[in-house]
Amino acid sequence: MDLVSDRGRRVSVEELNTTQLLANAAKQARQRNYDDFIIVDVDAHHYENEHFSEIAPFMENDVLRQLSLSGAAKTGRQAIMPIQIGFQDMGGRVTRYPLRATEKTPDGTLRDVELGYRWMDAMGVDYSCLFPTGMLNIGLHPQKDMEADLCWGYNRWVTEKVLPETGGRMYSMLCLPFSDAEESLRQVEAFGGRKGVTGFMITSVRDVPVHDNRYMKVYRAIEERGLAIAFHAAFNWYEPIFKGLNRFISVHALGFTVSNMIHMTNWVINGLGERFPKLPVLWVESGLAWVPFLMQRLDHEYMMRSSECPTLKKKPSDYMRDMYYSTQPMEIQDMQALETTFRMINAETQLLYSSDYPHWDFDLPSTIYDLPFLSEKARHNILGGTAARLFKLPPRNEKQKQNLIKYGNLPV
Numbered sequence: 101m102d103l104v105s106d107r108g109r110r111v112s113v114e115e116l117n118t119t120q121l122l123a124n125a126a127k128q129a130r131q132r133n134y135d136d137f138i139i140v141d142v143d144a145h146h147y148e149n150e151h152f153s154e155i156a157p158f159m160e161n162d163v164l165r166q167l168s169l170s171g172a173a174k175t176g177r178q179a180i181m182p183i184q185i186g187f188q189d190m191g192g193r194v195t196r197y198p199l200r201a202t203e204k205t206p207d208g209t210l211r212d213v214e215l216g217y218r219w220m221d222a223m224g225v226d227y228s229c230l231f232p233t234g235m236l237n238i239g240l241h242p243q244k245d246m247e248a249d250l251c252w253g254y255n256r257w258v259t260e261k262v263l264p265e266t267g268g269r270m271y272s273m274l275c276l277p278f279s280d281a282e283e284s285l286r287q288v289e290a291f292g293g294r295k296g297v298t299g300f301m302i303t304s305v306r307d308v309p310v311h312d313n314r315y316m317k318v319y320r321a322i323e324e325r326g327l328a329i330a331f332h333a334a335f336n337w338y339e340p341i342f343k344g345l346n347r348f349i350s351v352h353a354l355g356f357t358v359s360n361m362i363h364m365t366n367w368v369i370n371g372l373g374e375r376f377p378k379l380p381v382l383w384v385e386s387g388l389a390w391v392p393f394l395m396q397r398l399d400h401e402y403m404m405r406s407s408e409c410p411t412l413k414k415k416p417s418d419y420m421r422d423m424y425y426s427t428q429p430m431e432i433q434d435m436q437a438l439e440t441t442f443r444m445i446n447a448e449t450q451l452l453y454s455s456d457y458p459h460w461d462f463d464l465p466s467t468i469y470d471l472p473f474l475s476e477k478a479r480h481n482i483l484g485g486t487a488a489r490l491f492k493l494p495p496r497n498e499k500q501k502q503n504l505i506k507y508g509n510l511p512v
Contacts, residue, residue, distance in 0.1 A: 117203045118215055118458075122222035128466050134224030137480060138500040139465055140487035141220070141228040143332070143384050143426050143454035146212040147200075148254060149234045158256035159249045168250070200458075210265045219457055220269065223464060226484065226500075227493050228455075230258070230272045231301065231384075236334045239278060239306030248277035255291050263296035271491060273299040273330050273382075278306060281314040288321045298491040299328035299380070304359035305336045311370035319376050328380035328424075328490065333360045356429075360386040361394055364420070368398060371411030373419035380490055384426045385456060389437075392444045395420055421446050424490070426454035427482070428463045439473045448478040452487050477507050485509035 119126075148155065152168070159165040205214040212230075220228055235254060241247045255274045263272060274291055276284045284300075291297055300322055302310070322329050335355025336342065345351045360383050367373070367381070383391075398416035402409060412419070425445060432438055445451065456462045468474070468482050480503055487493065489509040495501035504510040 118218040119222060122219055125464050126222040128464060129222070129224030132466065132469050134465060135497060136499045136503065138227075138484040138488050138493070138495055138504065139225045140453065140484035140491070140493060141225045141455045141457070142382070142452045142487055143231060143428060144216070144228040144457050145231050145233045145459060146216070147234070148232045151212070151257070154261065155253045155257045158253035160252055161245065161249050164246055164249045210262060212262060213265045213270070216266070216270060223455065223457070225455070225465070226269065226496050227487075228270055229298070230262070230270050231332060232275060235275050236303050236332060237305060237336075238275065239303045240336060244277075244279045248280050248283040251275045251277040252287060255287060259291055259294040259297060266296070268296070271296045271298050271493070273297075273301040273328065276300045276302050276318070278302045278308060281312075281318055284315070284318045285321055288318060288325070292321070292325045292327060297327070299330060301330045301332050301384075302363075303334065304331045304363055305334045309366055310363050311366045311372060316375070319372070319379060323376050323379040328382060330382040330384050331360055331363050332384045333357070333386040335359065356386045357390040361390055364394060365398065368416045368419045369409055371409065373422060374411050374413060380424060382424045382426065382452070384454065385428060387429050387431055388425060388427070388441050388445070389431045391420065391425065392441050395444060421450065424450050424452055426452050427468060428454040428456040429461050430463060430467055432467070435472070438471075442473070448475070448481055449486060451482045453483050480507050481509065
C-alpha cells in the first residue's frame with residue numbers, strides 16, 4: 101500500500117518507520133557533531149494507551165481495575181479522557197501517527213523502548229525524559245480515586261517494566277494524582293527512590309490551587325529526596341474560557357500557555373519559592389514567549405500591592421528566574437525577541453532542551469544549536485549540560501565529560 105508522505109511524495113508503508121522519517125534529523129546530527137555535546141531531552145512522550153492491558157493489572161482497586169479493563173477491551177486501548185479527534189495529526193497528513201502500528205520491532209523487546217532508541221539515535225539525543233500522552237488529561241477525570249489508581253498503575257508499570265529496559269538512557273518524572281494530596285504523598289514515598297525517577301510531574305490541565313496547604317507536605321517530600329517537580333502543560337477545549345474559540349490552532353496556542361501561567365502565578369505570589377528554595381521547578385511544553393510577559397505583569401502588580409505578598413523577599417520575576425523552562429515549542433519568528441527572552445529568563449543556566457517527540461510540533465536539537473546569539477557555554481548547557489547536572493546523568497563519552505567539567509555540569 102502506498103501513502104502520501106509528510107512532504108507530498110508517494111511512499112510505501114515500509115519506508116515510513118522512525119529511522120526513515122528522521123533521516124534528515126540524523127543528517128543534521130552528523131553535520132553538527134552532536135557527539136561532543138551531551139544532549140538531554142527533558143520532554144519526550146510515549147503512547148501509554150497502547151499498553152493499557154499491561155498497565156491496568158498494576159492498579160490496586162479491584163473494582164476500578166475491572167472497570168478500566170472492561171472499557172479498554174472495546175477498542176484495545178484506553179483513553180483517559182475524550183480528545184478532539186483529527187486535529188493533532190493534521191487530518192492524517194502527519195503520517196507517523198496512522199502508520200505507527202505498522203512499524204516492526206524485534207520480538208522480546210519492549211516496543212516503546214525500541215522506538216525510543218530509534219528516534220533518540222537519529223536526533224543525536226543521549227537521554228530523554230519519558231512522559232505519557234493520554235495521562236496528561238488525568239486532572240480532568242471526574243473520579244478522584246480513579247485518577248489515583250490510574251497513576252499508581254502507570255507509575256508501577258513505568259518503573260518496573262519500562263525503565264529497567266532502557267539501559268539508563270531514559271528516565272521519568274512520574275505522574276502525580278494531584279487531585280488527592282494524601283495519595284500524591286504516598287506515591288512520592290513509594291516511587292521517589294526508584295531507579296530512573298528524577299522527580300514528579302503535575303499535569304497542568306486542572307483547577308486545583310497549587311498553593312493549598314494540603315500540598316506542602318508533597319513538595320517537602322520531593323525536595324527532601326533531592327528530586328524535581330514539573331508542571332506539564334496541555335489544553336482543555338471544554339474549559340469555559342476557551343469555548344468561544346472555533347479553531348484548534350487557537351485553543352492550542354492559548355491552552356498550553358494559560359494552564360501553566362495560572363499555576364506559576366499561584367506558586368510565585370504565594371511564596372512557594374521561599375518555602376521550598378531547594379526544589380527545582382520545571383515548566384514544560386508551554387513555550388517561552390509568555391514568561392517575559394508574566395514577569396513584567398507580576399512585577400508591575402507587586403510594586404503597587406506588595407502587601408498582598410508578605411512572604412516574598414524579592415520581585416516575582418526573580419523567583420521565576422530561579423525556575424527551569426523547557427524549550428519546546430520555542431517561538432522563533434522574531435530572533436531579537438527570542439534573544440531578549442533568553443536574557444530575561446537566564447537561559448544559559450535555566451533553559452532545558454526538549455523535543456516533544458513524537459508529537460506533531462516536535463523540535464530537533466538544531467532548534468537550539470543553530471541560534472546565532474548563543475555562546476558555546478549556553479549551547480552546551482541548554483542542549484543537555486544543565487539537565488545532566490540537575491538529573492545526575494553521566495556523560496556517554498570522554499568529550500562530553502570534558503565539556504561537562506569545563507562548564508561546571510559534571511554530575512556528583
